[in-house]
Amino acid sequence: MFPKKPLTKGSHIRVLSPSSSIHRLGGFEANLAAKERLEALGFHLSFSSHYLVPADALDSVPIADRVADLHEAFADESVDAILATIGGSNANELLPYLDYALIAQNPKILCGYSDTTALLNAIYAKTGLVTIMGPSYSSFKMVEGQPYQTASWLAATSLASYDLTPSPEWSSDAWYDPSLPRQFFPTTWKVYAHGRASGTAIGGNLSTFGLLRGTPYAPQPDRYVLFLEEAESDDYIEFNRHLAAILQAYPDPQAVLIGRFPKECQMTEETLLYILDKHPVLKTIPVLYDLDFAHTQPLFSLRIGAQVTVDTSNLSIRFD
Missing domain, CATH: 3.50.30.60 (LD-carboxypeptidase A C-terminal domain-like)
Known part of the structure; x- marks a missing residue:
């Protein structure tokens, strides 16, 4: 099962943190370059309800908060795609608590890498929804190499056929x-x-x-x-x-x-x-x-x- 909508200019992207918090990266203001780059591509961004909750000793926030943010993003009809902030070490904590029926009823793009691997594969396993391993929100701060990275991400999120090619x-x-x-x-x-x-x-x-x-x-x-x-x-x-x-x-x-x-x-x-x-x-x-x-x-x-x-x-x- 593919997401219902491809990512196109004007799409609404919800940014959330299934494992490490934005605080691990210096906080919201320190990562505004990523927001600006995505907005320059034509996307509208919003951030999850618990996005700014203070991080705990493991650079994360409570399981219940992270689960609620995912459910809210999938249930919100205005959200076209979901983008993880970064990886971390504990996304697998969420798996027993996710409402997979809700996710299957609202198939949309979910993208991230590293620790988000657990979420991407589990959601595919439980629902059949195709997910995307690619740049996280914070990845869009990067300057060098960004044209290749963005082009591949846009190809994957277009939901059409595409080829992977080596970076320069x-x-x-x-x-x-x-x-x-x-x-x-x-x-x-x-x-x-x-x-x-x-x-x-x-x-x-x-x-x-x-x-x-x-x-x-x-x-x-x-x-x-x-x-x-x-x-x-x-x-x-x-x-x-x-x-x-x-x-x-x-x-x-x-x-x-x-x-x-x-x-x-x-x-x-x-x-x-x-x-x-x-x-x-x-x-x-x-x-x-x-x-x-x-x-x-x-x-x-x-x-x-x-x-x-x-x-x-x-x-x-x-x-x-």
């Missing part, structure tokens, strides 16, 4: 602090194993996606393509453990697409290939790595729950 260049620096220098490198998507395959896109942040294993919120499509990436807090040792666990829970992927690792993971290409070599299934299906999603910048937008076709012969990734 990428960075693993603190994009959210313009006072710090940034270093960019040419983008090269890489092939571990060749092939062509189609399936339903699931996954996202690997450690967060793993939290859904064994719960009613883990998606179970018949044929699936795994999108997997790690955040700055999980190094190559954690990736090794998390990948093994996911391939035990999802042993028959049609393809595996791996996001580029942030520098904090200390992942080298030699180490990554060593880890991939451990798993025989990865030699029999298309596997790409160093792709533009999640914790390096800029990032492309992908649809969780939608059909995707991967062809390594021309590095093609197409959502239908």
Whole structure:
């Protein structure tokens, strides 16, 4: 099931915080550049009722407040799309308390990345609604790389077919602090194993996606393509453990697409290939790595729950 409306100029976007609060990012005023950029694209923004509630010791607000904000956004007929503020570490706390019938009756665009992985996959699993892994509200503060990031997001939210393409260049620096220098490198998507395959896109942040294993919120499509990436807090040792666990829970992927690792993971290409070599299934299906999603910048937008076709012969990734 696709959202009822595509994102177009004049659409109303509700910004809310399913995990970390805006206070983690310095507060509302410190992030006005994101609001201004989205408004310059032609969108109307509003913020959830509990948006400015003071953050707790985990940089979040009470579960009940976050659940209420999501329900309010889905129930409000004037809201066309929902955008998460940022990731965090506890979006999975919300899953038992969500009204999935309400969400299914009001299908609309929901977008975020990182910890929002839990919400995106759970809502797809419980309702069939296609969700979008892409930039968060705070991501629109970024200047360098923003044209690529915005173009991919607009393509995904158009609800038409579109192709993922490599960014011109990428960075693993603190994009959210313009006072710090940034270093960019040419983008090269890489092939571990060749092939062509189609399936339903699931996954996202690997450690967060793993939290859904064994719960009613883990998606179970018949044929699936795994999108997997790690955040700055999980190094190559954690990736090794998390990948093994996911391939035990999802042993028959049609393809595996791996996001580029942030520098904090200390992942080298030699180490990554060593880890991939451990798993025989990865030699029999298309596997790409160093792709533009999640914790390096800029990032492309992908649809969780939608059909995707991967062809390594021309590095093609197409959502239908």
